[in-house]
Amino acid sequence: MNENELIKQCIKNNRTAQNELFRKYKDTLYFTSLKYCRNEADAEDNLHDAFITIFQKIKTYKKKGSFEGWMKRITIYKAIDKYKAFKPINIEIKDDILEETIAVEEAENFNLDQLLNLIQNLPDQYRLVFNLYQMDGFSHKEIASVLNISEGTSKSNYHRAKLILREKIMEINKSLNLKAH
Numbered sequence: 001m002n003e004n005e006l007i008k009q010c011i012k013n014n015r016t017a018q019n020e021l022f023r024k025y026k027d028t029l030y031f032t033s034l035k036y037c038r039n040e041a042d043a044e045d046n047l048h049d050a051f052i053t054i055f056q057k058i059k060t061y062k063k064k065g066s067f068e069g070w071m072k073r074i075t076i077y078k079a080i081d082k083y084k085a086f087k088p089i090n091i092e093i094k095d096d097i098l099e100e101t102i103a104v105e106e107a108e109n110f111n112l113d114q115l116l117n118l119i120q121n122l123p124d125q126y127r128l129v130f131n132l133y134q135m136d137g138f139s140h141k142e143i144a145s146v147l148n149i150s151e152g153t154s155k156s157n158y159h160r161a162k163l164i165l166r167e168k169i170m171e172i173n174k175s176l177n178l179k180a181h
Contacts, residue, residue, distance in 0.1 A: 003067055011059045018055055025068065026051075029075045036079035036129045038120055046082065050075040055090050076136060080146060082122055125149075125160035133158050 001009065001020060009017030026131040029050060033043035053074050061070055119127060128147060133154070139144070140154040147154070 007058060007061065007067065010055060013055075021054075022051060025071060028068065029071060032072050032136075033079060034116060035119065035135055036076060036083075036128060038124075039103060042082075046079045047073065047084075050078045054077060057174055072136070076132070077146070080128060083128060084147075114172075118165055121168075122161050126164065127155050129157040130161035130165075139162045 033046040074084040
């Protein structure tokens with residue numbers, strides 16, 4: 001079944017089509033969930049909730065942009081909504097060190113699982129902003145709107161997340177170098 005036919009059948013609540021859609025996109029959307037959730041259990045819950053919403057709202061898909069992109073946005077917004085329900089977002093950090101641009105070139109020695117683990121362990125707001133900006137291409141203006149924060153706070157949180165990641169990567173590299181000697 002091609003994507004358009006799959007969508008049409010899902011709109012009709014065809015369980016076989018829904019199962020096929022789930023099997024086709026579950027890995028991609030699970031990885032998206034992992035980026036925004038604290039752990040695998042939360043990511044699985046988010047994936048489940050995202051698919052419920054996808055099936056409920058599939059008739060609203062307007063065929064503007066990719067269908068996969070539409071589903072990723074739903075998955076991202078589900079994770080953000082859960083975060084918002086647990087903790088108000090109102091952190092503003094000002095620090096001269098944030099003016100520096102920090103490249104995380106040290107991360108090249110890490111595999112994807114190690115980097116994902118470091119990102120998952122960022123404080124919630126830093127993790128959300130980092131993923132939205134770095135991994136999913138949102139602008140700081142869009143992030144500010146989604147998270148109900150200022151653009152300055154979004155930029156500050158993004159830079160702070162990069163600082164924390166760089167520091168953690170350097171710590172791990174240092175300990176690996178000590179073990180190697």
